[in-house]
Amino acid sequence: MCDEQTAADNARVLGGMTRRGFTAAAAATGVMAILPSPANAAAVKGRDVTIKTADGTADAYFVAPASGRHPAVLVWPDIMGLRPAFRQMADRLAQSGYAVLTVNQFYRSTKAPFLKAGQSFDQPEVRAMIMPWRDPLTPAAITADARSFAAFLDAQPEVDTKRGLGSTGYCMGGPFVFRTAAALPGRVKAGGSFHGAPLVSEAPDSPHKLVPEMQGRYLLAIAENDDARAPGDKEALRTAFTAAALPAEIEVYAGTMHGWCPPDSRVYNAVQADRAWDRLLKTFASL
Numbered sequence: 001m002c003d004e005q006t007a008a009d010n011a012r013v014l015g016g017m018t019r020r021g022f023t024a025a026a027a028a029t030g031v032m033a034i035l036p037s038p039a040n041a042a043a044v045k046g047r048d049v050t051i052k053t054a055d056g057t058a059d060a061y062f063v064a065p066a067s068g069r070h071p072a073v074l075v076w077p078d079i080m081g082l083r084p085a086f087r088q089m090a091d092r093l094a095q096s097g098y099a100v101l102t103v104n105q106f107y108r109s110t111k112a113p114f115l116k117a118g119q120s121f122d123q124p125e126v127r128a129m130i131m132p133w134r135d136p137l138t139p140a141a142i143t144a145d146a147r148s149f150a151a152f153l154d155a156q157p158e159v160d161t162k163r164g165l166g167s168t169g170y171c172m173g174g175p176f177v178f179r180t181a182a183a184l185p186g187r188v189k190a191g192g193s194f195h196g197a198p199l200v201s202e203a204p205d206s207p208h209k210l211v212p213e214m215q216g217r218y219l220l221a222i223a224e225n226d227d228a229r230a231p232g233d234k235e236a237l238r239t240a241f242t243a244a245a246l247p248a249e250i251e252v253y254a255g256t257m258h259g260w261c262p263p264d265s266r267v268y269n270a271v272q273a274d275r276a277w278d279r280l281l282k283t284f285a286s287l
Contacts, residue, residue, distance in 0.1 A: 014015050014094070015224045025030040026073065027174070030128070030262050031264075032084060032085050032088070032264040033261055033263035033264070033268055033270060034047070034088075034263070035088055035089065036274070037092065037095055038092070038095050038096050038281075039093035039271040041096070041126055042065040042066070042094070042095050042096070042097060043065065043067075043075045043267070044063050044064060044065055044066060044091055044094040044095055045063065045064065045065075046061060046062065046063030046064075046087070046090070046091060046094070047061075047062055047063070048060075048061055048062075049061070049062045049101075049152070050105075051148060051149060051152045052148070053107075053144065053145055053148040054144050054148070055136075055141065055144075055145075056107060056108060057107065058104060058145070058148070058149070059082070059103075059104045059105035059107055059111050059112055060082065060101055060102060060103040060104060060149070060152075061086075061087050061090055061093040061101070061102045061208070062074055062099070062100070062101050062156065063087075063090050063091055063099075063100050064094050064097075064098070064099035064100065064104075064156070064158035064159075065094060065097060065099075065158070067080045068158075069099075069157070069158060069159060069160035070098055070099045070158060070159065070160055071097075071098055071159075071160060071163040071164060071165070071166060071284070072098070072099045072100075072101070072150075072153040072154070072156075072159045072161075072162075072163075072165050072166070073098045073099070073100045073101070073105070073165070073166040073168065073175075073284070074101050074103070074146070074149050074150065074153065074162075074165065074166070074167045074168075074180060074273075075089070075090060075093075075100060075101065075102040075167070075168050076103065076105060076167070076168070076169035076172075076173030076176040076177065076180075077102060077103070077104075077170060077173055078092065078170040078171035078172060078173060078259065079105055079121055079130060079134070079171055079172045080115055080120070080121055080130075080261060080262075081104055081105065081112050081113065081114060081130075082102055082103065082104040082105075082112035082113060082117070083112065083113040083115060083264070084113070084264070085262045085263050085264035085265075086102050086262065087102065089102075089261060089262065089263070090102045091221070092277075094100070096281055098166070098284065099153065099156060099158045099159045100148060100150065103145075105137060105172075105176070106130075106133040106134075106137075106172070108133070108134060108136045108141075109132070109133035109136065109137060114129075114130075118196055121265060122266065122269075124183075128153050134172070134241075134245070137223040139179060139205050142176050142179045142180075143180075143182075143183045143268055145171065146167075146176070146179060146180040146183050146184065146234050147183055147184065149270050150165060150184055150187060150188075153165065157264060163287050164187070164188065164189025164190060164216065164286070164287040165184065165187045165188050165189065165287070166188070166189070166190045166191060166192075166283075166284050166287050167181065167188055167190075167191045167192075168191065168192040168194070168286075169191075169192070169193050169196055170191075170194045170195065170196070170259075170261055170262060171194075171195055171196065171197060171258070171259060172196075172197070173193075173196065174193035174194065174195070174196010174197060174199055174207075174220075175193075175196060175197075175198065175199055175207040177191040177192070177193050177196070177218075178193075178199070178207035178208070178210045178214065179207065179210065181210070181213075181214040181215070181216065181218075182210040182213040182214050185213055185214055185215045186215070188214070188215065188216060189215060189216035189217070189286060189287055190216045190217045190218065190283050190284050190286050190287050191214075191216065191217075191218045192218070192219040192220075192221070192279075192280045192284075193218070193219070193220045193221065193224065194221045194261045194276060195221065195223040195226060195256070195258050195259055195260060195261065196220070197226060197258070198230075198233075198237055199220070199233060199237060200230065200232075200236045200237065208233075208236055208237050208240045209240070211237075211240040211241055211243075211244045211246065212240075212243070212244045214244070214246060215246070216246070216286065217246070217247045217248070217283055218241065218246065218247070218248040218249070218283070218287045219249045219276075219280055220234075220237060220248060220249070220250040220251070221251060221253055221261070221276040222234060222250070222251065222252045222253065223252075223253065223256045223257055223258045223259070223260055224252055224253065224254055224255060224256050224257070225256075225257050225258055226258050227252040234250055234252065237250050238250055244260050249279060249283065253269075253275070253276060254272070255269065255272065256269050256272050257269075260272060260273060261273045261276060
């Protein structure tokens with residue numbers, strides 16, 4: 001994922017610590033890890049944007065290579081929302097040749113970022129603040145938002161609309177990828193869900209039941225402790241994608257805990273997060 005010089009630069013920035021050592025320190029202190037840049041990283045330009053939707057104005061971050069037109073990617077953050085970690089992830093994806101929109105999914109209730117230094121969802125007061133913002137995000141609202149965000153992307157000069165649209169989602173954003181793909185089957189051609197939950201339920205509109213309405217190729221990276229809680233989910237997902245004749249890479253990542261991908265997570269796993277990122281780039285190669 002990164003050349004030797006980039007790795008050396010990262011080591012210097014981290015004060016000589018290895019990435020594994022920094023990961024342990026980050027987990028203990030809440031510091032955000034520094035992600036490696038891809039080899040031959042493109043120069044990128046990012047900007048804060050606002051997007052009109054049926055329910056108001058969403059704030060978001062858009063970043064793309066500084067020149068040319070590129071496949072678009074819509075990113076749905078985890079429950080801690082659009083914040084520096086997800087801006088860093090968006091920049092990294094743009095460096096690999098994508099025009100990336102990372103949204104504040106809670107725009108109906110608050111602007112991003114809404115967390116203070118040291119705050120995390122595992123703190124009761126933070127959960128009490130965020131959970132009411134989750135209530136307006138019904139399947140219908142998510143579907144409508146996905147259409148608005150895709151329309152915004154397709155209007156940007158950096159986006160190549162002849163290429164497919166990709167989408168990624170983390171934690172609560174994982175199911176949003178399914179709803180985005182089902183809402184825009186002629187547009188969404190690849191997606192990635194990272195420790196997405198819940199993807200399987202008995203509800204008639206459970207994300208896994210939307211697979212027949214989707215097109216393209218998908219990556220589902222499952223946390224080990226999520227799999228331990230619901231070991232049948234991966235098989236339900238495999239059955240759904242096989243029945244729909246859609247290619248999907250569905251894997252439980254050993255040694256990971258729910259929330260292991262964002263670099264500011266208390267359970268961030270650098271090795272497995274890098275491996276999942278590499279698999280995402282291979283999935284998006286089909287766009």
